[in-house]
Amino acid sequence: MSNAMSNAASPVTPMTDVAKSRFVSNVAANACYIVLNTTIMLWYIPFLVNHLGVAAYGMIALANSLVMYGALVGTSLNVSISRFLAIDLNKGNTAGANGTFNTGLALSAIACSILLVPAAILTYFLPALFNVPAGLERAAQFLFASVGAAFLVTILSSNFGVASLIKHRFDLRNIVNSLTLLTRVGIIALCFIAWPATLWYVAAAFVIAAMIGLAGDVVVWRRLAPELHLNYRNIDRHHFRALSNLGSWSAVNQTGTLLLMQVDLLIVNAMFGAEMTGRYGAVLLFPALINTLTEAVVTVLSPAIMARYAAGDIDGMRRIACHSVKLLSVALALPAGLLCGFGAPLLHLWLGPQFAQLNVLLILLVGHLAVNLAVRPLFYVVTAYNQVKVQGLLTLALGLANIGLAIALARWSGWGVAGVAAAAAIVWTLKNCLFMSSFCATLLRLPWWSFYTPLTAGALGTLAVAFAGRLVSQFWWPPSWLALGAMVATIAVLYSIAAYFFCLNRADRELLWSVVKGRSRA
Structure with missing residues (x-):
């Protein structure tokens, strides 16, 4: 097995000096994004509730909650890729880093393909499985499908976004996140102002914003990690085994975390209906x-x-x-x-x-x-x-x-x-x-x-x-x-x-x- 996959910690010179020098600027960049996100969300949620109604807004919160269970696969892979890629790059092991990067991307593509099946099934049976407001069945299905597609794009995007994490460039990371947020909210706001409010516009905005995020992550990756190249020949079975092992157990952990943090909306919807789902989702x-x-x-x-x-x-x-x-x-x-x-x-x-x-x-x-x-x-x-x-x-x-x-x-x-x-x-x-x-x-x-x-x-x-x-x-x-x-x-x-x-x-x-x-x- 390659050195990249080894747990042994060798006495090398990591990028600790970079971490120290950029700590304040990274926290400041994250703080700026938080201020932007908080300001927009405090306006955005009442905006949605007022235009769509509490019950219809509850479908947006429910769709996000449901899709998180599919996104846990991407999150788990991202944890695995981040660990091994960070160790590779800190040790100066460019060959190992390229193996990790390309193998991780291949795993993400496989995961997205597999997740399409349960996503399609859940989308089709959504009105039968959950409390959906009358008359919004089709719109809710399209919303769920679009949010699901957006998260699948995010799974692929995270492979490129890890470069900004490892290279300590959270300013670039947050620029991409801000563009994604502003695109999604901006499209919805403009559509609601120009035409009658509907969940269809919300669905379209999720997909468009996800594509903007993917493009941004790719641009940042090319700038920060030119040593990483897309090459299917770098897909390696040793990397595949190590990434899959850590990713699998990380997926188990993420599943438990979601059952602790994201299952509440599903229970509220099943036991108390769409109206209470919207109220709970707002809080x-x-x-x-x-x-x-x-x-x-x-x-x-x-x-x-x-x-x-x-x-x-x-x-x-x-x-x-x-x-x-x-x-x-x-x-x-x-x-x-x-x-x-x-x-x-x-x-x-x-x-x-x-x-x-x-x-x-x-x-x-x-x-x-x-x-x-x-x-x-x-x-x-x-x-x-x-x-x-x-x-x-x-x-x-x-x-x-x-x-x-x-x-x-x-x-x-x-x-x-x-x-x-x-x-x-x-x-x-x-x-x-x-x-x-x-x-x-x-x-x-x-x-x-x-x-x-x-x-x-x-x-x-x-x-x-x-x-x-x-x-x-x-x-x-x-x-x-x-x-x-x-x-x-x-x-x-x-x-x-x-x-x-x-x-x-x-x-x-x-x-x-x-x-x-x-x-x-x-």
Whole structure:
């Protein structure tokens, strides 16, 4: 087997200096994309709801949720390709990198071909399998087919997009993502303004935007990785076996993750109908935004962790893991706590008074994220060590348990849709707190409880911010966006000061300032 597929970490010179020098600019590029995405989504979802109605909007959220199960194949392959390609390039093994790249592309093409069959079957039987608003059956089928086609294009596109990840050029990565987002939303907005709103335009916009994304990723790949060439002769059975093995177990893990994070809309649609699907789907924007915020930092850490693994720098991996989990946990407590504390007035101002009653649902969806998203950097440690098998089996088992618990809480506890969200929060927290943090600590040869303290700090921070927001909004209900913004800003400043002095130690503060000044030592 080639050196590219070896787990041995040889003492080479990886691109760690590039990772350090571009850390701030990469996070800034991701932050700019988050601001753009958040701004557009806060306008876009009410725009869709107002033009299409809540039930029809629910079909868009449902289509995205269903297609994610097909996209897990692409995501799993992308994890596998990213790991081996990063190690190849960090070791200067161009021949191995080309073998990994071309074999990964071939695997993606095979996966897309196979996924066409279940996608076609689900599209045909969609009205029989799910609650679809009357009169929208054909439009919903076309929407699902188009979203499915867009994700298949994305699977192929991700093979080229990995170049910007490994080369630490998140600015180019986010330019492509921004163009894709603006294309999709822009086409829908223009069509809705010019003609009567319908799901057909939404469907067409998904496909066009996906093609723009593919073209952008190809252009970036040619600029950043000219050493990688398309050549079917580089497809290699050794690479095929290694990529398939890691990709298969990653797919198992991704399946379990989707059963934890994406099954809720399917259960809500089956048990509570299309109208509630739309309401639930609208509130899902907020956990999605926090997840995107986390990815802005975490994706920058991925190539840095892989580079240190390739160089055998285990101490460097420990520093990245420990500091990132603590800083993320403390930082994520702020948005999670604010949404828990100001959920009712936020939903009232954003979507209308009829949505304010979904405040409890919002709390259940976001209240646990400071803990569960803070462990995200540890996933890259598991991938670097190629230890996805155990993680995947446990995640799949807990994902299946989540389905049973969600149905039980929704049907027999009297919690309704809140029971679906509560089940995911419970199972997800058990997985990350009791398993992931301990497992990764063991891999890094740290005490198994090493990550418990920073996760506890995030949980307590969320409670403190949520309690403050709830108290303030009960005494002074914000009548406008300006008033709500002033309350949020006040609590955010107070929390930031308290967190800086009481939650972070001297090493954390020094690292934080070094990152701000562009001299990351992670």
